[in-house]
Structure formats: C-alpha cells, structure tokens
Amino acid sequence: MRTTxxxxxxxxxECREHLAAMRRALDTLEHRPADWNAVSVVVRGAHTIAGNxxxxxxxxxxxxxxxxxxxxxxxxxxxxxxxxxxxxxxRESVEALDAMLRVCVQQAGDGVSLDSRVxxxxxxxxxxxxxxxxxxx
Amino acid sequence: xxxxKKRVLAVDDSTLLQRMYEMxxxxxxxxxxxxxxxxDGQDALTRLAEHPDTDLVLxxxxxxxxxxxxxxxxxxxxxxLKRIRVILVSTEDHRSDVERGVAAGAVAYLIKPFTPQQLxxxxxDMLVSKRANGR
Numbered sequence: 001m002r003t004t005x006x007x008x009x010x011x012x013x014e015c016r017e018h019l020a021a022m023r024r025a026l027d028t029l030e031h032r033p034a035d036w037n038a039v040s041v042v043v044r045g046a047h048t049i050a051g052n053x054x055x056x057x058x059x060x061x062x063x064x065x066x067x068x069x070x071x072x073x074x075x076x077x078x079x080x081x082x083x084x085x086x087x088x089x090x091r092e093s094v095e096a097l098d099a100m101l102r103v104c105v106q107q108a109g110d111g112v113s114l115d116s117r118v119x120x121x122x123x124x125x126x127x128x129x130x131x132x133x134x135x136x137x
Numbered sequence: 138x139x140x141x142k143k144r145v146l147a148v149d150d151s152t153l154l155q156r157m158y159e160m161x162x163x164x165x166x167x168x169x170x171x172x173x174x175x176x177d178g179q180d181a182l183t184r185l186a187e188h189p190d191t192d193l194v195l196x197x198x199x200x201x202x203x204x205x206x207x208x209x210x211x212x213x214x215x216x217x218l219k220r221i222r223v224i225l226v227s228t229e230d231h232r233s234d235v236e237r238g239v240a241a242g243a244v245a246y247l248i249k250p251f252t253p254q255q256l257x258x259x260x261x262d263m264l265v266s267k268r269a270n271g272r
Contacts, residue, residue: 010156011153048150051228054228054250055153055154055249055250055251
C-alpha cells in the first residue's frame with residue numbers, strides 16, 4: 001500500500017466535492033446575495049480544504065483557502081451581502097484554488113507557489129467584508 | 138505489567154483526517170488501541186453512549202452541525218462520560234476556541250497541521266504516562 005498515494009486520492013476527492021459545493025453556493029449568491037446558508041457553504045468548503053491542504057503540507061493552497069475562508073467568515077459574521085466585486089473575487093479564488101490543487105495532486109506534493117496573480121487575489125481577499133467608513137467592500 | 142487495550146474515538150468531518158487517524162493509529166505501538174471514528178458531534182455522542190468506557194476523544198472543533206465545543210460541553214455534563222479525556226483539535230486560526238475548550242474541560246489540544254509523531258507523543262502522554270493515571 002502506498003500511503004501517500006492513498007491519501008492523495010482521498011484528499012483530491014474531498015477537495016473536488018467542496019469546490020463543487022462552493023461553486024453552487026456562489027451561483028446561489030449571485031441571485032440571492034444575502035443567502036447566509038450559501039455563505040456558510042463557502043466557509044465550510046474553504047475551511048476543510050485549508051485544513052486538509054495544511055495536513056498534506058501544501059503551503060500555497062492552504063494560504064489561499066484560509067484567506068477565502070476568512071473573507072467568507074467576515075461576510076457571514078457582519079451579515080454583509082457580497083457585492084459584485086466580492087463575488088467575482090471569490091469565484092476567482094475558487095478557480096485558482098482548483099488549479100493549484102490539481103497541480104499538487106498531479107505532482108504528488110507541494111509543487112506550486114503563489115504566482116503574482118494569486119498574490120493579488122490574496123491581497124484583495126483581505127479587503128472582502130471589511131467595514132469601512134464608506135461602507136463594506 | 139500487562140497493558141489493557143485503550144479505546145479512542147476520533148471525531149472529524151474530514152474524510153482525509155479520518156483516514157490519517159486510521160493510518161497513524163495503525164503504526165502506534167506503545168499500547169494496543171481500539172480506534173473508532175465519528176464524523177460529527179452527534180455521531181460522537183451516540184458512539185460514546187454505546188461505549189462509555191472510551192479512554193480518550195480527539196475532537197475537532199470546527200464541524201458542521203454540533204461544534205466540537207458544544208460536543209465537549211455535552212460530554213462534560215453527562216455523568217457516565219465525565220471521566221473521558223478530551224483533546225481538542227483545530228487550526229491556528231481558531232486558537233481562541235481551543236482556549237475556551239480547555240477552560241471547558243479539555244485536557245489538551247492539537248493544532249493542525251500535526252504529524253503522526255506529534256499525535257503519538259500526545260497519545261503516550263494521555264494513555265500511558267503517570268499523568269494518564271492521575272485522574
């Protein structure tokens with residue numbers, strides 16, 4: 001039995017499930033921006049992927065999933081409906097996460113780093129759900 | 138000294154973590170352990186009601202439905218389960234929840250990511266050390 005391969009199969013399958021659920025939740029949020037159950041699905045999916053990626057020592061996916069989780073938590077906690085830019089950013093995060101995870105699974109290890117595009121996504125995620133004097137982002 | 142089999146319940150909604158627990162316990166040799174897995178807080182309470190002789194629970198904090206902290210409170214309130222040791226498992230981001238859990242009666246915590254070696258050291262401490270027999 002090849003332990004790492006077995007774990008990668010389980011890791012990949014679980015990530016796929018959560019990524020699909022997050023995409024469906026984001027579809028829902030496009031029609032109903034204040035659907036807190038849908039926001040919870042994003043929080044849950046990002047949380048599990050972040051925790052699992054950390055256990056697999058996959059640094060970059062952990063960081064991105066954690067940032068997405070925190071952004072969704074801020075939206076949920078502040079009962080802030082996601083605006084168009086926040087929605088687009090969360091979608092971009094999910095797709096970037098998907099791409100990174102595929103590479104990690106194919107290479108059976110921590111084979112990706114945060115490129116400049118993903119770094120920008122990370123930086124922008126930090127502003128999602130942050131209350132400002134001019135309103136939420 | 139003859140060692141008796143210890144009963145451990147690991148509670149986590151992540152399939153990956155469940156598999157990792159199974160693999161980690163397979164190579165844990167200090168004492169014989171019978172491992173059970175639960176996927177959420179309610180499932181954990183059901184299994185503990187069936188096996189109140191469980192020695193140790195590894196309890197994830199952030200789970201859908203009943204959270205780990207709610208599950209811990211239920212364990213501590215149930216007279217038949219009060220003696221069971223609970224280790225909370227969480228990520229660095231939820232350290233404040235871990236601290237609340239320790240205040241609520243957890244005996245230790247484990248921060249994800251952790252290695253099998255770190256888990257084994259904690260098991261040694263909880264299952265076989267003098268500290269394990271001190272309650």
